[in-house]
């Protein structure tokens with residue numbers, strides 16, 4: 001029953017159901033003295049917020065975080081940080097007809113099979129709404145990373161089957177990614193994908209997407225072999241999100257098709273000005289790599305290269321087109337899902353992937369302090 005907590009030292013619990021009074025998080029283990037304001041958290045919540053137009057749901061939520069504890073005069077106290085985000089704009093009546101139905105692609109039946117009953121309103125705890133607590137916690141973790149010169153770049157690399165052209169993770173146009181509704185770093189692809197998503201909305205359908213991340217400025221040494229490898233922790237974090245069906249690092253699945261002679265990343269002496277070189281153990285030379293096919297880890301430990309990975313989200317399950325399902329009585333029924341929902345997890349998944357990455361990295365940085373280096 002402890003599935004709502006995450007992390008070892010930087011430990012987060014998220015709470016709340018989609019149509020309950022509130023969602024939020026409690027962070028235990030955040031170091032004292034970090035400069036943090038409610039606005040730092042609110043900024044990221046606005047990026048995740050429903051009602052942003054395009055493929056996002058038009059459920060409108062203010063998502064103003066209330067910090068209940070752990071921050072005093074703009075600095076973290078080292079005590080548990082509790083953040084509350086009230087649910088204001090839910091319309092539970094939209095879900096009245098779903099009390100006894102199992103929606104295709106949703107967690108309705110599996111929750112009942114496990115617990116015997118469920119909060120059917122808006123998907124309860126399996127709703128994308130739960131990720132608001134993660135984003136609030138991630139904003140705190142991001143300030144810890146920023147103080148160590150680590151930045152996260154997260155973007156939509158494909159939506160509705162339309163992908164940003166060119167090699168993954170290279171020549172990313174960050175300004176464009178900030179500008180368009182989908183957070184795609186290529187204007188023409190974003191426009192085509194938005195048009196496709198609009199067409200799907202009209203047809204009562206939905207679409208999948210991939211979200212990519214580059215974590216820049218990571219020192220080497222992060223990751224706890226063997227079960228706490230950096231890539232294993234990131235994959236677990238991503239797969240804990242609803243609708244995620246795959247995670248790949250660097251070349252990912254394509255690496256299974258090539259040979260080691262071509263695909264091994266070859267080491268080079270690192271440039272003299274490499275910031276983390278002074279922190280290496282004695283007699284270990286600083287290295288860099290000609291390529292980053294591995295995506296920034298070797299043996300589950302960060303190499304000092306960017307940590308590059310991509311997360312695949314399945315199409316949003318709630319569609320207004322009629323689908324067949326089964327009710328509690330075992331009868332086949334027809335269902336058309338009303339209510340307000342996303343057409344595609346992008347762009348709202350962008351700050352969510354960023355938050356989960358920040359939580360993993362903050363935790364591994366703190367664990368590294370215990371590694372004896």
Ligand SMILES: Cc1cc2nc3c(=O)[nH]c(=O)nc-3n(C[C@H](O)[C@H](O)[C@H](O)COP(=O)(O)O)c2cc1C
Nearest residue numbers: 106107126127128242243316317318341342348349
């Ligand atoms: C940020 C985010 C927003 C989501 N919004 C919706 C939504 O509006 N409608 C929907 O059907 N699913 C949405 N989902 C996905 C569901 O939560 C998820 O598919 C469902 O609970 C079943 O879980 P599974 O796909 O992981 O098996 C969202 C997921 C995320 C991460």
